[in-house]
Amino acid sequence: MAGRKGLVINDGQMQLIDGVLNKLQRVTGSNFVALVTTSGQPITTAPPHADADTLSLAALAAGSFAATRQLAQVLKEREFSLLFHEGRESNLHVMQVTEQILLLITFGRETQVGRVRLYTGRAVEVLKPVFEAAENTSGDEQIVDRDYSREAGTAIDAWFPGESDG
Amino acid sequence: MALINLAAREINYKIVYYGCGLSGKTTNIQYIYRRVNPSARGRLVSIATEEERTLYFDFLPLSLGTVKGLRTRFHLYTVPGQSFYNASRKLVLQGVDGVVFVADSQVARLDENVDSYLNLWDNLMEHGEDPSNLGIVLQLNKRDLSSIFSVADLSDLLNHTESPVIEACALTGVGVFETLKTVCKQVIAKSSHL
Ligand SMILES: Nc1nc2c(ncn2[C@@H]2O[C@H](COP(=O)(O)OP(=O)(O)O)[C@@H](O)[C@H]2O)c(=O)[nH]1
Numbered sequence A: 001m002a003g004r005k006g007l008v009i010n011d012g013q014m015q016l017i018d019g020v021l022n023k024l025q026r027v028t029g030s031n032f033v034a035l036v037t038t039s040g041q042p043i044t045t046a047p048p049h050a051d052a053d054t055l056s057l058a059a060l061a062a063g064s065f066a067a068t069r070q071l072a073q074v075l076k077e078r079e080f081s082l083l084f085h086e087g088r089e090s091n092l093h094v095m096q097v098t099e100q101i102l103l104l105i106t107f108g109r110e111t112q113v114g115r116v117r118l119y120t121g122r123a124v125e126v127l128k129p130v131f132e133a134a135e136n137t138s139g140d141e142q143i144v145d146r147d148y149s150r151e152a153g154t155a156i157d158a159w160f161p162g163e164s165d166g
Numbered sequence B: 001m002a003l004i005n006l007a008a009r010e011i012n013y014k015i016v017y018y019g020c021g022l023s024g025k026t027t028n029i030q031y032i033y034r035r036v037n038p039s040a041r042g043r044l045v046s047i048a049t050e051e052e053r054t055l056y057f058d059f060l061p062l063s064l065g066t067v068k069g070l071r072t073r074f075h076l077y078t079v080p081g082q083s084f085y086n087a088s089r090k091l092v093l094q095g096v097d098g099v100v101f102v103a104d105s106q107v108a109r110l111d112e113n114v115d116s117y118l119n120l121w122d123n124l125m126e127h128g129e130d131p132s133n134l135g136i137v138l139q140l141n142k143r144d145l146s147s148i149f150s151v152a153d154l155s156d157l158l159n160h161t162e163s164p165v166i167e168a169c170a171l172t173g174v175g176v177f178e179t180l181k182t183v184c185k186q187v188i189a190k191s192s193h194l
């Protein structure tokens, strides 16, 4: 399980990651590729800003993957590193990149699964060291400072217009 | 801890509503969903069964807009309360920044509250969490009912971290926002003092 390791992704890493995702999307003819954390938070998608439901997708895929892991434990399987959902129109693959990162890819029925697996596997090889580096940084103290806290506090109070409690 | 995406100028925090079955966790989230400024909320996702309303979790993303140039989001999750769902509780706790422990104040629910509280700490310890990094709020729910424990008694049992305690009636919304605001502000304060 992921502990309280930080995950801070910088511009250079993000460019690299997006490059890998775009290429993966192209060569597999996939409709949608995304990286999410195993805790259910979205990182990036190809195409960018693909869908407003990316947040739900990330949470559900992470939940589904974790359930699969538990399933593996019950079956005394050391690990399932791949989750596959087959639909009428499209398929969804979920692959583990690192302890904290999952790769999601959707593709139509006309795409060969083997092809997707091959290229996804290669993409994971490239992405893995990038995320391992990002997982060991904790550069947030400069970002979340006193000004940020104050502004965020004001914004939190504005969530509930006209509420007297709090 | 928080997921910070510098390239996308984005911060995501994760808040988990914990507590025994039927203590009112889903009711909290539903009230927030109904009453929060609609532009701030995403879709409310629930994976539920017939018997209990929550199987894996409820999930509600709330956006704080852009704060100092960073798009800031809080992801609210609930966990299923029944003991046999511990696997899904553990997974929901992964990467958590703040916990709201929703206690059912009813006298008849004492054992369930204590079990759930101990289970929370077992699971946090298993994740290797340092509790001083977490935002924590104790919400004493169902204060509208008659056969309930006092605030002092429940705090003795369910608050060894001496976290803020908020009385609530999630059904009518009393204390719901206060709880959310308190935990969100705590979480931000914690992430700024690392
Ligand atoms: N009287 C009363 N009932 C409540 C309150 N909050 C929740 N409930 C009820 O308790 C039951 C369980 O609530 P739910 O949110 O599904 O519990 P969960 O298992 O923690 O998600 C529901 O019937 C709610 O209507 C409260 O503050 N007062």
Ligand SMILES: [Mg+2]
Pocket: B025, B026, B027, B053, B054, B078, B079, B080
């Ligand atoms: Mg529930």
